[in-house]
Ligand SMILES: CC(=O)SCCNC(=O)CCNC(=O)[C@H](O)C(C)(C)COP(=O)(O)OP(=O)(O)OC[C@H]1O[C@@H](n2cnc3c(N)ncnc32)[C@H](O)[C@@H]1OP(=O)(O)O
């Protein structure tokens with residue numbers, strides 16, 4: 172058995188993660204992710220299945236150099252009725268040049284009969300022969316015992332004989348897989364405990380799927396009773412409902428259970444960055460509610476919570492957000508009290524006396540506006556403008572005297588039905604009345620283009636302003652097309668800063684304009700522009 176307090180982390184993002192519905196890595200993605208996993212201190216990095224597809228072949232042909240992690244080539248045991256050395260699939264895996272080879276094999280008697288169509292004894296030989304053959308080339312060989320938990324429940328002796336065949340043939344690790352993801356934590360704990368009793372000295376790992384939402388709990392339960400390797404993926408990618416999420420598992424092991432992994436405390440601070448980097452690569456919006464690393468993981472909304480957190484964050488935080496690279500967020504909304512405002516002001520560097528009588532009016536205003544449909548807990552830039560306008564002098568950068576937006580649907584010269592939008596705006600900017608017209612793909616795009624045409628020459632600071640997200644929500648659907656609409660806009664600039672603004676109206680263009688105008692005003696205020 173390895174050091175009792177050390178748990179080895181095996182990342183399968185590039186293999187089981189590539190089996191996620193809608194995920195498709197290129198070889199370059201795989202190389203980049205490998206480097207990130209290596210840099211943070213992951214012990215094993217499963218690169219893919221050599222011979223299964225050209226992407227994985229390209230990855231293994233040019234294996235990235237790693238300093239801390241070992242790359243594993245994944246594959247399956249030899250086919251029934253062949254010799255291991257005469258199985259082209261197995262040969263491709265074993266000879267891929269990876270220091271580690273992980274072979275999956277059946278450990279459920281039912282699967283041997285149904286999926287493989289081989290006798291139970293032949294499956295044991297397939298496991299033993301393949302592991303022994305891989306051991307002649309690879310530095311380290313592992314056996315992933317597929318369907319181990321279902322197999323153990325159906326026929327414990329046979330399931331155990333499968334992993335014994337792997338150990339006897341030289342597997343350094345035997346990894347118990349909850350392939351269908353249907354096993355519950357108390358079952359995992361009992362079965363892994365039984366296995367570690369009968370294979371003393373053997374290295375046992377765990378590989379869980381999340382079909383009951385228990386993959387993380389199952390992995391931790393296995394560690395409690397002796398498993399010392401956890402296989403999982405970043406952000407829980409994986410076949411069907413995904414694999415055990417290493418982003419949740421690693422901090423729980425290190426911060427709560429007293430285990431060591433290949434990550435140092437400093438590496439752990441890069442956890443949020445690692446999770447976000449994968450989302451960015453996959454063009455996914457990060458999950459706000461993700462444990463440890465989500466934007467909301469340490470966001471405090473209720474007034475009671477914020478008041479106590481100001482006294483000691485431990486009141487409502489299970490770990491220090493900085494330990495995983497996250498940060499505390501204090502939200503302002505209709506659930507807020509004075510503490511929320513003061514905490515938010517401190518964060519944005521606004522000095523306000525807690526006895527300032529205008530604060531009570533500001534809380535009231537926030538609550539009234541949230542009742543009308545505004546949502547400031549997401550749109551913190553609109554809240555900041557609201558607060559600064561009440562408590563400080565915010566310059567009037569521009570005044571909208573009038574705007575008009577026209578949509579025209581017509582057949583173009585090529586006989587195609589098209590819709591064109593055109594916006595005309597009249598503004599007063601820096602004391603001057605100006606007017607312009609612009610076209611766009613839609614009314615909001617045309618309005619945005621028109622405002623920029625007028626403002627950019629007078630405020631060059633707006634040159635790098637980009638709208639990165641635009642969300643519309645109907646607040647009273649009963650009113651159908653006359654419903655109140657909330658528009659939320661996320662903006663970004665060249666510094667990478669992002670901010671969110673909100674607008675509410677029965678008219679979707681008005682709501683969009685309000686959110687757009689807040690976004691521009693916020694950017695100008697932050698840049699210290701003068702009106
Ligand atoms: C639990 C897991 O997630 S394991 C990983 C699953 N991942 C993948 O399947 C992704 C990569 N797979 C592939 O690209 C392809 O399935 C390949 C290249 C591996 C095989 O492709 P094909 O030869 O066309 O076979 P196909 O995928 O249709 O069927 C799998 C075959 O492997 C056999 N097989 C399945 N598991 C094993 C095993 N552990 N050992 C030996 N043979 C196995 C099956 O019986 C089936 O054989 P059959 O064609 O004689 O019925």
Ligand SMILES: CC(=O)C(=O)O
Pocket residue numbers: 187275315316317318348349350351378380
């Ligand atoms: C090996 C594997 O991916 C599984 O059994 O789920």
